[in-house]
Amino acid sequence: DADVTQTPRNRITKTGKRIMLECSQTKGHDRMYWYRQDPGLGLRLIYYSFDVKDINKGEISDGYSVSRQAQAKFSLSLESAIPNQTALYFCATSDAPSYEQYFGPGTRLTVT
Amino acid sequence: RKEVEQDPGPFNVPEGATVAFNCTYSNSASQSFFWYRQDCRKEPKLLMSVYSSGNEDGRFTAQLNRASQYISLLIRDSKLSDSATYLCVVNPPPGGGNKLTFGTGTQLKVEL
Numbered sequence: 001d002a003d004v005t006q007t008p009r010n011r012i013t014k015t016g017k018r019i020m021l022e023c024s025q026t027k028g029h030d031r032m033y034w035y036r037q038d039p040g041l042g043l044r045l046i047y048y049s050f051d052v053k054d055i056n057k058g059e060i061s062d063g064y065s066v067s068r069q070a071q072a073k074f075s076l077s078l079e080s081a082i083p084n085q086t087a088l089y090f091c092a093t094s095d096a097p098s099y100e101q102y103f104g105p106g107t108r109l110t111v112t
Numbered sequence: 113r114k115e116v117e118q119d120p121g122p123f124n125v126p127e128g129a130t131v132a133f134n135c136t137y138s139n140s141a142s143q144s145f146f147w148y149r150q151d152c153r154k155e156p157k158l159l160m161s162v163y164s165s166g167n168e169d170g171r172f173t174a175q176l177n178r179a180s181q182y183i184s185l186l187i188r189d190s191k192l193s194d195s196a197t198y199l200c201v202v203n204p205p206p207g208g209g210n211k212l213t214f215g216t217g218t219q220l221k222v223e224l
Contacts, residue, residue, distance in 0.1 A: 033211075040120075042199070042216035043156070058211070090155055099144050099203045101212060103155035 003027045004104035006091050012110045013081050021076045021107050023091030031094045032074040033101065034058075034066060036087040043090065049074055081111040113138050118200050118215040125222055129190050133218045135200030136182045144203035145183045147174055149196045150217065156199055160185070190222045 004025045013019050023032065034046040035058075045058030047066040055066060063085060067075045078085055091104040118135045125131045137145075145162040160167065162183050166175035173186040187194055200215035 040216060043214040045211060048211065088153070099212065100146065100158050100161065103157070105155050106153070108153075 002105065004091060004093055004102055006089075006104040006107050008107060009105065010108045012112065014112055015082055017081050019078045019081055019109070021078075021089055021091075021109070023074045023076070023104055025072050025091075025093045025102075025104075027093050027095070027102060028071075029093035029095040029102075030071065031096075032068065033092040033094070034064075034074065034076045035090045035092065036060070036085075037090060037106075038087050046076065046089075078109075078111075081109075083111045085109065086111045115139065115213045116200055116202050116215040118218045120216060120218060122219040122221050125190055125220070127190055127192060127222055127224055129222075130186065130188045131190055131220065132184055132186045133198055133200075133220075134182055134184050135215055135218075136180075137200075137202045137213075138181070139202070139204060140178075140181060142202045142204060145174075145176055146201040146203075146212070147172075147183075147185050148199040148201055148214075150199055151196050156214075159198070187220075190220075192222050192224070195220055195222045 007022045030051050033048040035043045037043050044060050049068045065077045089107045092101040094101045147159040148156040149159045150156040160174045162174040162176050171188045175184045197217040197219045199217045202213045
């Protein structure tokens with residue numbers, strides 16, 4: 001089984017809808033991250049969490065919120081989806097002292 | 113100047129060729145460096161970490177030049193299966209919060 005899983009894998013939604021992307025991990029890592037990837041722009045950090053009580057904004061957090069329900073679960077919400085949030089979303093985990101990050105398979109989100 | 117810059121390519125090389133990618137970074141105090149591999153529409157996967165003066169793993173060699181602020185990835189005896197996008201990733205100085213900065217990637221196509 002995969003160490004980092006994401007659900008759903010694909011989602012099409014309409015402008016203005018609320019949507020939640022979920023991430024679960026079995027690696028036992030404390031640190032979890034949400035990224036989005038757009039063609040030509042690379043991976044950009046949305047939010048990150050170093051433990052259950054710690055939530056931090058990344059470089060593009062506007063329009064997104066997160067919840068760290070447990071060490072193993074980190075959810076990303078789009079409160080009111082807009083078309084420019086169409087992207088590939090990745091969850092990742094890491095653990096000190098290594099900075100290496102391990103990614104989930106991604107969620108392809110389309111907002112029409 | 114972007115924090116991490118890469119030539120987007122594509123690099124089209126014949127099977128068996130040697131190919132090298134460079135990546136420059138802007139923060140001279142950056143501590144750790146990585147190369148990730150990303151196949152089309154898949155998650156990034158760690159290829160190599162690059163510490164101090166570089167390291168080698170089979171056909172892959174990564175070099176770090178702190179004075180010039182660049183890292184390189186050399187692939188010898190290219191295989192068709194090496195076709196992918198290679199992401200240069202930089203870890204900020206201590207206090208940067210374990211947030212990685214990703215380059216936009218260099219695309220490699222290995223051809224028969």
